[in-house]
Amino acid sequence: MNRNSLFFYVILCLTTMFGCEGKENANGSAEEVDTLQMLVMQARQCSRLYTTEYHIHKIVTHNDLISLKGKLFNQDYQFRLPIGDRKIAFPIDATLKGYIDMDQLSERNFIREGNKLTIILPNPKVVMTSSKIDQANVKEFVSLTRAHFSDRELAEFERQGREAIINNIPNYGIEQQTRKNAARLLIPIVTKMGFNEEDVTISFSDDFNPSILLKSVELNTSEK
């Protein structure tokens, strides 16, 4: 090995050692460059009357246990491997809204008899309009022997938390609240058109039950 080669290898080793860390700026944080790209945009005309808004809070927790499981002489065994803990907890805040699909209204939904008016509204539906991870309160506990949670793992836990909120929608009572609020909202507007309050009736289709609601739960954002 001649002197030039030796010099080259020394420089290579030094650059490899110091090149692993990001370049820190004066504030101590690494320089960040952001780019944004729109993948999909779909605008759709619709007619939805949202009358109720629920704010749901859930703390998602995950305890990453690794265990050895198997069979020994046909007997099941399972024990936890002592390779350190890995736990995470984060709050999710979701907004659920109950709405009436006004696109479904036709002449048949309005019954006018003299001064009396009956409006038959379609059954309420529920949609999750937003969800937000409270990033300021994410708590992560990872032993030295374990790797930190990856972004992919976090996204999976967030998805499971979101699913749990959606599966619980029939228990929140949004549909009843949506009906009440629809009447509370529409009756004053209709009375301004010349009807007496006692002559206006808001009713809903009768075929309502919780299983229908669960079917009508629609996700505003597409499931992938």
Added chain:
Amino acid sequence: MKKRAIIILVCSLFVIIAGTSLWYYLRHNTIFSADIERNDAIEVTPELIRSIKDIGQWEFLSVKEEELVDTVRKGIFSDDHLVRIYQGTLSIGVDLQQIKDHNIFFQSDTLHVILPPIQLLDENFIDEAGSRSFHESGRWSPAAREALYQKAKRQMMAHALTPRNYQSAQEYGEVQVRKMLQNMGFNHTVVSFSNGK
């Protein structure tokens, strides 16, 4: 000689029976197996209703968006990347709770309805829990994820809240309200917006 042959025969039978039994046992039973099992599911925790709000938002245009947001932390020899895909749906329409008494009136036989201005109905429109991780290198803090969320939100608003979309929402809103009024028996109606964008 005969006795020896019998002993050999009995031993052979014993070996065959023992071998067959052992083969059958091994075939239908497990002597030893081991698998590493990981727990990928979240724990069961309750959902709490924080608040219930009465609203009156009539949506006329729904804009569904998906944004790829990318952050790069520059290093001397290697860069760290965090790429996420956010989804959101922006609702454009009117807030019926802003209707005042003087916004609905009759002029001779014509019913006039002045609706509140077309606007973005809810500033919280991103479904962050439904977002997807596309690529990650290096370690990123929750603050970096929050910054990505805010950038995705700003970008979605810039793309969706265009004069064209406001116009589209207003036109459809006018059609919907007029149709409803006609169904209620009002044949002469004028629908307008107080400050349409």
